[in-house]
Amino acid sequence: MTIDNTTSRKIHQGRNIKRFREILGIKQEALAYDMGVSQSSISDYESKEILDDKVLEKIAGFLKVPTEAIKNFDEEQAVNIIANTYSFQDFKDNAVASGFNYQPSFNPVDKMVELYERMLQQQKEMIDKLEKLIEKK
Known part of the structure; x- marks a missing residue:
């Protein structure tokens, strides 16, 4: 535990x-x-x-x-x-x-775009898997 x-x-x-x-x-x-x-x-x-x-x-x-x-x-x-x-x-x-000065060493917009692209890729992979599953049936 x-x-x-x-x-x-x-x-x-x-x-x-x-x-x-x-x-x-x-x-x-x-x-x-x-x-x-x-x-x-x-x-x-x-x-x-x-x-x-x-x-x-x-x-x-x-x-x-x-x-x-x-x-x-x-x-x-x-x-x-x-x-x-x-x-x-x-x-x-x-x-x-x-007391908190946040100055990122990266562009937050780039990170959002990267996250969005990752989400799109995962969605595409999920759709491909579902299509394969449907083809089997």
């Missing part, structure tokens, strides 16, 4: 799989198809608090996220860290963060 050292909250690996899957816009059926398992197997995995390391690695590979991210992600803790780290003041003046 994975336990966070700072809060003694249990990490629910199945729920984390569901969160990452939903963030990436992947349906249970699509993940099941990629993994060669049934949709109900994915549902079962997402309901389990702890998963076998081999299953977890396989799912993480298909989702293209690190296994450790699934094992250790605690949404409540992440929200608390963000809330306690940044004190936003004066939203009228462009919501400047107090």
